[in-house]
Amino acid sequence: MSAGAGASPDAAPVIETRGLSKRYGGQLAVDRLDLSVPAGSVFGFLGPNGSGKTTTIRMLMGLIDPGAGTVRVLGHRMPDAARTVLPQVGALIEGPALYGHLSGRDNLVRYDSADPTADPRTRKARVAAALDRVGLTAAAGKRAKAYSLGMKQRLGLAAALLTPRRLLVLDEPTNGLDPQGMREIRTLVRELARDGTTVFLSSHLLDEIEQVCTHAAVMAKGRLVTQGPVEDLAATARGRLAVSTPDPGDAVRVLKENGVTGIAVESGDRVTGDPPPDGDLAELTAALVGAGVRVRGFGLERASLEDVFMQLTGEGFDVTG
Amino acid sequence: MSRADTAAYAGGPAAAGDPGVRRWFWTLGLFRSEVTTTFRRWRTLALLGVLAAVPVLVGIAVKIETGDGGSAGGGAGQGPAFIAQITNNGLFLVFTALAATLPFFLPMAVGVVAGDGIAGEASAGTLRYLLVAPAGRSRLLLAKYAATLAFCLVATLTVAVSALIVGALLFPLGELTTISGTRISLSEGLWRALLIALVVAASLIGLAALGLFVSTLTNSGIAAMATTVGLLIAVQILDTIPQLDALHPYLFSHHWLSFADLMREPVHWDDLLSNLRLQLIYAAVFGSAAWARFTAKDITA
Numbered sequence: 001m002s003a004g005a006g007a008s009p010d011a012a013p014v015i016e017t018r019g020l021s022k023r024y025g026g027q028l029a030v031d032r033l034d035l036s037v038p039a040g041s042v043f044g045f046l047g048p049n050g051s052g053k054t055t056t057i058r059m060l061m062g063l064i065d066p067g068a069g070t071v072r073v074l075g076h077r078m079p080d081a082a083r084t085v086l087p088q089v090g091a092l093i094e095g096p097a098l099y100g101h102l103s104g105r106d107n108l109v110r111y112d113s114a115d116p117t118a119d120p121r122t123r124k125a126r127v128a129a130a131l132d133r134v135g136l137t138a139a140a141g142k143r144a145k146a147y148s149l150g151m152k153q154r155l156g157l158a159a160a161l162l163t164p165r166r167l168l169v170l171d172e173p174t175n176g177l178d179p180q181g182m183r184e185i186r187t188l189v190r191e192l193a194r195d196g197t198t199v200f201l202s203s204h205l206l207d208e209i210e211q212v213c214t215h216a217a218v219m220a221k222g223r224l225v226t227q228g229p230v231e232d233l234a235a236t237a238r239g240r241l242a243v244s245t246p247d248p249g250d251a252v253r254v255l256k257e258n259g260v261t262g263i264a265v266e267s268g269d270r271v272t273g274d275p276p277p278d279g280d281l282a283e284l285t286a287a288l289v290g291a292g293v294r295v296r297g298f299g300l301e302r303a304s305l306e307d308v309f310m311q312l313t314g315e316g317f318d319v320t321g
Numbered sequence: 322m323s324r325a326d327t328a329a330y331a332g333g334p335a336a337a338g339d340p341g342v343r344r345w346f347w348t349l350g351l352f353r354s355e356v357t358t359t360f361r362r363w364r365t366l367a368l369l370g371v372l373a374a375v376p377v378l379v380g381i382a383v384k385i386e387t388g389d390g391g392s393a394g395g396g397a398g399q400g401p402a403f404i405a406q407i408t409n410n411g412l413f414l415v416f417t418a419l420a421a422t423l424p425f426f427l428p429m430a431v432g433v434v435a436g437d438g439i440a441g442e443a444s445a446g447t448l449r450y451l452l453v454a455p456a457g458r459s460r461l462l463l464a465k466y467a468a469t470l471a472f473c474l475v476a477t478l479t480v481a482v483s484a485l486i487v488g489a490l491l492f493p494l495g496e497l498t499t500i501s502g503t504r505i506s507l508s509e510g511l512w513r514a515l516l517i518a519l520v521v522a523a524s525l526i527g528l529a530a531l532g533l534f535v536s537t538l539t540n541s542g543i544a545a546m547a548t549t550v551g552l553l554i555a556v557q558i559l560d561t562i563p564q565l566d567a568l569h570p571y572l573f574s575h576h577w578l579s580f581a582d583l584m585r586e587p588v589h590w591d592d593l594l595s596n597l598r599l600q601l602i603y604a605a606v607f608g609s610a611a612w613a614r615f616t617a618k619d620i621t622a
């Protein structure tokens with residue numbers, strides 16, 4: 001996936017935090033976070049539930065005061081510059097929130113009226129365009145309390161798209177959606193990114209981040225574990241060796257003799273393992289063939305973000321939290 | 322877009338040559354939105370419905386009681402003084418209805434709307450979206466307060482207009498006698514009625530500020546409404562305990578019934594002005610407290 005023109009390293013970061021921390025009671029929800037989100041990126045903010053993603057996003061948006069550290073969004077200090085910064089930012093924070101007694105359209109009118117920089121003369125047209133963009137035109141007149149979760153989520157997204165934005169902050173935008181809904185949101189995110197909007201997307205779903213993001217940061221227990229372009233992150237983790245063979249027993253023995261660790265046999269004819277750090281893969285193939293192991297396929301698989309997470313934190317990624 | 326980005330960081334779209342005047346006008350949009358959102362709530366309409374029903378009940382009760390030609394009430398005190406005159410002049414139903422709703426129904430409705438102001442948005446989660454719009458905390462609080470005051474006015478006028486209609490339908494209208502015994506024309510009486518309604522609405526300014534302050538303290542709309550109405554009842558009770566005499570002049574409800582002084586000839590201003598002064602003090606104190614609290618608050622809901 002292309003990062004787009006804006007992701008050049010010399011452009012000022014769209015979001016930059018330094019030593020950002022937040023304490024709730026005795027517990028640090030966010031712990032000395034240094035985040036840097038390049039312009040034009042689709043930035044995945046990955047972490048299990050409770051790792052501090054929403055707390056960070058609330059600090060970015062000026063909703064809660066950082067206990068320590070600084071936040072800059074679009075080059076300005078938050079929350080001081082909220083009036084300048086926020087009109088250029090669309091946000092979905094911890095799920096949509098709507099006025100149940102108002103129609104979908106009137107919900108958008110209400111949120112648009114709250115933006116002092118939004119021109120009331122173009123309000124109707126912009127609301128209609130936002131509804132159209134998320135596919136809610138037909139349901140625009142229905143009361144929001146009659147909306148399904150997916151529709152509410154889309155209406156929340158529409159609110160984030162009422163005016164042209166430079167940055168979209170989406171906190172778990174696919175949470176609670178069915179696969180179809182998830183696909184729609186991802187498509188929308190890709191479209192917006194293509195138009196040059198920087199997207200900051202939090203998720204506890206690894207494959208979601210891998211599918212749509214150019215960059216990612218990984219959080220665990222309030223701390224930043226790593227951040228950077230998705231390919232680089234995956235590259236830092238050693239890939240896994242995969243051998244496809246009808247003789248798995250012999251293959252396991254030979255690989256073990258040649259320094260391969262963490263060997264596992266998957267689905268009968270697939271053997272995987274961590275290659276020796278300084279070994280040559282060509283030697284491994286030669287050893288396998290020399291020992292009479294029949295090899296159908298042999299290769300190194302690119303590490304997933306899940307591998308990165310496991311290697312960096314030493315623990316599994318609990319998807320359900 | 323990277324080059325343009327960095328340049329635009331300095332200003333943002335709003336700074337692109339928008340005169341301040343227009344920004345001010347646009348800012349009224351939030352107040353308008355606040356008012357329409359409030360008045361489209363089923364709860365608001367129910368409260369107004371109850372308020373409109375009070376004069377109907379009073380009017381019918383008086384009509385039935387005096388159906389045989391006798392005269393109702395007749396005791397001392399302000400309320401009954403008005404009630405006794407309803408059969409002669411329907412306009413007195415306006416004064417009676419305001420006197421009947423001011424101690425509880427009107428302020429309860431205001432307490433519900435004011436208490437719901439910030440806390441209701443917080444519990445619905447809409448507060449965070451208003452603030453990232455960005456509504457601005459001071460601006461939002463001001464819009465909330467202005468909308469609550471608009472509700473005070475509408476609620477009072479609902480009682481007054483309902484009473485005027487019922488009074489005109491059930492009883493004769495005409496010249497009326499003031500508390501001081503002088504006679505004034507019907508049109509003069511209508512002016513006084515309007516003035517009284519405005520004074521009654523203004524009597525609720527302090528409670529509205531108190532309710533909004535309570536509303537900034539919690540993330541539960543129900544809790545804020547209940548607390549405000551609870552405070553209202555507590556203050557009303559304190560105001561009736563003679564041992565707490567020294568405290569009474571500081572209770573926001575203490576001068577509420579002074580609006581009757583507008584029906585004197587000449588008008589007695591002392592109590593009326595004390596009332597307005599007290600309301601403004603409450604508005605200043607609790608408005609500032611609400612502002613201090615809300616602008617420093619972590620929005621975690």
Ligand SMILES: Nc1ncnc2c1ncn2[C@@H]1O[C@H](COP(=O)(O)OP(=O)(O)O)[C@@H](O)[C@H]1O
Nearest residue numbers: 024029047048049050051052053054055056621
């Ligand atoms: N308002 C709050 N009061 C107390 N603790 C909180 C509050 N909000 C979040 N936390 C705690 O802070 C931590 C981070 O939470 P959160 O930022 O919501 O994580 P995430 O969005 O990654 O799931 C959690 O341990 C959570 O319990």
Ligand SMILES: [Mg+2]
Nearest residue numbers: 053054094172
């Ligand atoms: Mg979260």
